[in-house]
Amino acid sequence: MSTYRFEALLAPRRIAVVGAGDRPGSVGRAIIDGLRAGGFTGDIVPVHPRETSVDGLACSPRLADIPQAPDLVMIATPPAAVPGIVEEAGQIGAAAAVILSAHLGVGEAAPAGAAHAAARRHGLRLIGPDSVGLSVPARGLNASLLARPPKPGDLALISQSGTVASAIAEWGWRHGVGFSAVMTLGRSADIDIADCLDHFAEDFHTRAIILSLHHITDARKFLTAARAAARAKPVVVLRTGRHDAPGRRPETHTGALARPGAVYEAAFRRAGLLAVDGLDAMFSAVETLGRQRPFPGNRLMIVSNGRGIGALAADRLADLGGTLAEPAPATQDCLAPVRHGRQANPLDLGIDAVPGDYVGALEPLLAGRDSDAIVSIHVPTARAGSREVAETVAGAVAKARSAGRRKPVFAVSIGEDEAIRAIYADAKIPLFATDADAVEGFLHLVRYREAQNDLMRTPDALPREFTPDVAAARRIVDEALAEGRTWLDPYAVTELLTAYRIVSVPVTLAPDPDGAAAAAWPLIAGGGTVVLKLVSPDVVHKSEVGGVRLGLTSEADVREAAHAMIARVRELRPDARVAGFAVQPMLRRPQGRELIAGLAEDPVFGPVVVFGRGGTAVEVIDDRALALPPLDLALASELIGRTRVARRLEAYRDVPAADLPAIALLLVKLAQLAADLPAVRELDINPLLADADGAVALDARVRIAPEPSPPERRRGNWHPRFAIRPYPSDWERRIEVGERCVHVRPVRPDDEDMFRAFFAQVDPEDVRLRFFAPVRDFSHAFLARLTQLDYSRAIAFVALDDAAEEDRRMLGAVRLHANANHDTGEFAILVRSDIKGTGLGAALMRMMIDWARAEGIAVVEGSVLAENRPMRAVCRHLGFVEKAVPDDPSLVKATLSVGG
Incomplete structure (x- = not known):
């Protein structure tokens, strides 16, 4: 239902608190105390069957007994009572309700399901269950269990976790960072993250959005809302439970590499969100966004009163992939009177620097065009206290802004106190306790701007670089499904790859050891060597049972290897069926790099493209990057660049660079295959051998299952589980x-x-x-x-x-x-x-x-x-x-x- 009735939810004139007794410390009483502390000027009506008044407020026994229907109902009762209260709230015409109660269960028969059904019948919007409430500071609304009312500001905080929201709100209170709204959603029976994004993306009181979430249930709705919001303003997201185990055991290497946390990361990146990995990073982002707007450029200038502390900041910038500014000769001439040492960046003002030295450094740097932002670091000394330097820096920045120069400045004051924090807060300058925090704060805004590039990309449904034989590919998959198979046999895999113009090694299937030897003979007679692989519908990873033999040079070797495989499988996997053997020519490309490429299926976000370093130890090495389809060549190249193995694909010594365009095109083809064939659930090319002459699939496996929905019931010509819609x-x-x-x-x-x-x-x-x-x-x-x-x-x-x-x-x-x-x-x-x-x-x-x-x-x-x-x-x-x-x-x- 998105933003329906949000105005009544966030600007209520009358609030009923159900379950509000007169006992201090109860949840209902805490809500009333919070409303009063926040300065709510509307009507507050406690509802309790056995109380006549609560803290001086007249109490109503039931919602239906309230003369005028409340806009918002706060529910703090035992779980079993919640559905009836929601039903009653809907009947009297309330607009929204917040369920503070926890342990309402899951499913339609549970109290949570019954409450949701009742709300839908009446168009009542629900937050919770398991919420700690909401706050809109500028309107005096603090219907929450937060420790104290948040300060007014222009950051919207949306959180599924009440404790995370409480921590961020409390940090903001202590650091002078305010919020346009704080909403804690709990288990999101109705109003969810996407609904809130839709609202705050258009809210002119909100300049940036802070998200804390654990899970998403509707990926398409979330990504549509997130991409729309991120186009309008910065959105920072912290996901809890990033290392939760997947719900099902993956059966391929690509499936194992596509862990839920990595898929969420890929989704956030594609949506243009700025993802952080902990509360420290979130606090840094909140401090940055609370004072500084996004800016163009990525070149950072570091100014400090000591070489060591400046070097630490530069090191942190390099560790995180940032860019150090290179001051122009003219700028260096201006800095000569205050610079200690020969290095221009970081700029060392010396341990004996006084406030005037900071002015002498900042004025030319703020005016110059050879840097995009400045980190100003001060360590207190006997020569200059932090307060004096803070006032000087704030003054220099204010002077530059009045002249139209709005270059961002990030301040670091070691041993900061409340007075210094207030000085920088009044000057709208982000303040950090350490150089590393300041560098991360700077990079938050750089990464946000970079994320907008991915956000703008909406690749064609069908990449123009190739024309796959979709009809042939569908026949291959449909025939296998008709036979009740869940894995394509090696020959069918080769045919499927061929339909998408993906180069692979030819394969011949043989039913038994003698057939394998016969199939190998033409290759051996031509002077080549062969590879023998076990074919079993029950053995996905052949190497685990000795099911792969390389470099066989005679029929006898092939026959012997096949018998050995059968014996090994009977010993390790007596239940496994042996369907035969696959015989392939041995491909020798000494300068090839072993990669992995494929498709995995995430239960939330659907198909995912996986790329990384391949080989038998692929899961141990764990060098991989993920992306949501559809892809184009630019997105595919960016995907490759996010892996460590990307450096091995470049030229080194006498080894020429691998054909990166060919690898990128292969990833685009896999993304298109996922769009065309929803029945393909996992596809694993490992190893994918890449060198200067291109990329070839040495081994591949494909898991299939019936389509999630019939083709004729899809909306448009695209995969029903794609989280991002391709260009139509x-x-x-x-x-x-x-x-x-x-x-x-x-x-x-x-x-x-x-x-x-x-x-x-x-x-x-x-x-x-x-x-x-x-x-x-x-x-x-x-x-x-x-x-x-x-x-x-x-x-x-x-x-x-x-x-x-x-x-x-x-x-x-x-x-x-x-x-x-x-x-x-x-x-x-x-x-x-x-x-x-x-x-x-x-x-x-x-x-x-x-x-x-x-x-x-x-x-x-x-x-x-x-x-x-x-x-x-x-x-x-x-x-x-x-x-x-x-x-x-x-x-x-x-x-x-x-x-x-």
């Missing part, structure tokens, strides 16, 4: 509009320049009619909102003229943004001024309506300026019904019931 290339059209042929396709992130050129050709009056106000600044942020789409909640179609691909000009665009329930969508359209009246607007609207119908969106609506008569005429022609907007007579609402 199947919606590209060529349509006739009057005498003009027009190309229409979904908008891509790289269309920003085309949109900018389009707006330059549109009459300003038409722009005003589209956006309801004049628009003069078509900034990156403005255009990004139009071009960066998730193709699930938001879609836009652009019309292009009939010129060559590289010369096509934009003629118009239509947009549809669905609500979180995916049942209603809001449209907007703009056509180039010189071609209005040609029928293009109506054609684009029809395409948008077709998309809505295909997506199951029941209603399409849009606000239109009453004076925009041409647009209103198009809407009426297409069957839209107009209604006046009561609060704004300048607008009309055009609504169309799309239906099936």
Whole structure:
């Protein structure tokens, strides 16, 4: 239900506290105390069957006895009573409820399930169970069990864990960091992380969002909301339980490498979230975001009053992959009067530095363009106390800001106290206790900006670099499923890889040792050697039972090796069936690097692409990186670069570099295979041998299972379990509009320049009619909102003229943004001024309506300026019904019931 009734939840006028007795220390009484401490000015109504008053407040025996329905109901009762209270709250018209009670169980029959069902019947929004409440400091709302009311600010804190939220809120209170809201969701029976992201992404009181979560149940909903929020503002996430064991035992190396924590990490990266791995890192991020906005660039300048402490900061920056700024000669000349030693960065002011030395260093550094941010470190000495230096640094920064120079400064004061903290807080300068914390704070914002690059990428559903034989691949999988198999045999695996143009070693299957020797003979007679592998549906990892023999040079060797394999399997796995043997030529590529590539299936996020260092010790080495499909070559290359083995793929000594584009393309092919074949649950290429001549699969295994849902019931032409929707290339059209042929396709992130050129050709009056106000600044942020789409909640179609691909000009665009329930969508359209009246607007609207119908969106609506008569005429022609907007007579609402 997303943000439905959030306003009543976060700005209630009347709150009922059910289970609030007069006993000090009870949960209900603590909520009332918190409301009063926070300064809540609305009505507080305790509800208790045996009390007449609670701490001076008149008590009601039941919710139904309250004269006016409360907006918010706080529930602190035994679990069994909760469903009835939720039902009663819904019946009297309450908007929301927070269930503080714990141990409500799981499932529809449990109190948690019954409470959720009751809430859904009445449209009541639920937080919890197992919540510690919520707080909106600026509104005086502190309906929580937090130790003290949080201070007002512009950070929204959303947490599944009450203790983590309490720790962050308490840290913020002590460090002067405030919050626009604190919401603890507990077990999220109704309102979840995605709903909160949807709200706070659009909340102008919130500048950044802090998340603490343990699990996600609806990956697609979460990622859609997270990507939308991260486009609007920084989102930092801390996941608890990162090393929890997977729910099922993986059967392939790729499955073992795709542990839940690593998959969540990959999902956060793809969504543009900044992931931290502990409370210390979260506190650092909160301190940074509480004072400093994101900035361009990644070059850090370090200033300190000692060579050693500056060197430690530089070391930490290098350890974390940061970039040290290189001051220009002119800057170094300006720094000469205060610099000790020859090194320019870190800049050593000397142990005897006084506050004036910090001014002499900061003024030219803040004015220069050869660094992007500064860390100012001070260790107290007899020559200069921390307070004096803090005042000096704050003054220098304020002076630079007043002159329009807003370069970020991160302060470190060893042995900081409350007075110093207040000085830096008032100056909006992040303050850290150590150099390492400051460097991490700087990198938080650098990483956030870098994450936006991944966020912008939405690869095509079908990569253009190759054309797989999807029909042949599906036949291979369908035939195996029809035979009741869960693993493809080696020959079928080779055929599947061939269908996706993945190079592999040819294989011949043999039923017994004599057949294996016969199959090996042509290879041996040609002067080659062979590899013999056991084929068993019950043995996934052949090396564990001695099921692989390399370098066999005679029929006798092959026959002997096959008999030995059978004996070994009967000894170690007497239950295992031996289906035969696979014979392959021995491939010798002495400069090849052993890699692993494949697909795993995560129970939350669906298919995952895995890449890393391969070989028999792959799980012990654990050098791997994960990514959610779909992929393009840029994302695949970035995936490779996140592994340690990537350095071995470069040239060294007399070994040439491996063919990185070939490896990246292979990963793209695997991602496409996952999209085309939902029945493929795990795919393991290990080893994948890569050298300067390309990449070849030496061994592979594929686990299959029936599709999660029939193909005809999917929404669109994409994998039903993909967490991220690919670019819908199947919606590209060529349509006739009057005498003009027009190309229409979904908008891509790289269309920003085309949109900018389009707006330059549109009459300003038409722009005003589209956006309801004049628009003069078509900034990156403005255009990004139009071009960066998730193709699930938001879609836009652009019309292009009939010129060559590289010369096509934009003629118009239509947009549809669905609500979180995916049942209603809001449209907007703009056509180039010189071609209005040609029928293009109506054609684009029809395409948008077709998309809505295909997506199951029941209603399409849009606000239109009453004076925009041409647009209103198009809407009426297409069957839209107009209604006046009561609060704004300048607008009309055009609504169309799309239906099936």
